[in-house]
Amino acid sequence: MTRDDDLRLPRDSVDPAVETKARLTCLACEATFPRREVVSEEKGRLRCPECDSADLERVSTG
Numbered sequence: 681m682t683r684d685d686d687l688r689l690p691r692d693s694v695d696p697a698v699e700t701k702a703r704l705t706c707l708a709c710e711a712t713f714p715r716r717e718v719v720s721e722e723k724g725r726l727r728c729p730e731c732d733s734a735d736l737e738r739v740s741t742g
Contacts, residue, residue, distance in 0.1 A: 701714055702714070702715040702738055702740070703738070704718060704738055704739065705736070705739045706730060706733050706735065706736055707737055708731055708735050709728060709731040709733065711729075711731070713730075718736070719732065
């Protein structure tokens with residue numbers, strides 16, 4: 681695939697409004713927080729900013 685091919689692929693629309701951002705819940709301490717607040721020292725490893733647990737669940741996108 682060339683760069684030009686990539687430009688023709690369909691794209692999802694992205695709404696940068698804060699109310700459409702993903703929110704997560706920590707299953708250990710039950711804290712709910714925006715995805716941007718998740719601690720991530722290692723790529724692909726998300727941790728709760730409150731208790732440092734990796735047991736997180738996505739609860740909403742808006």
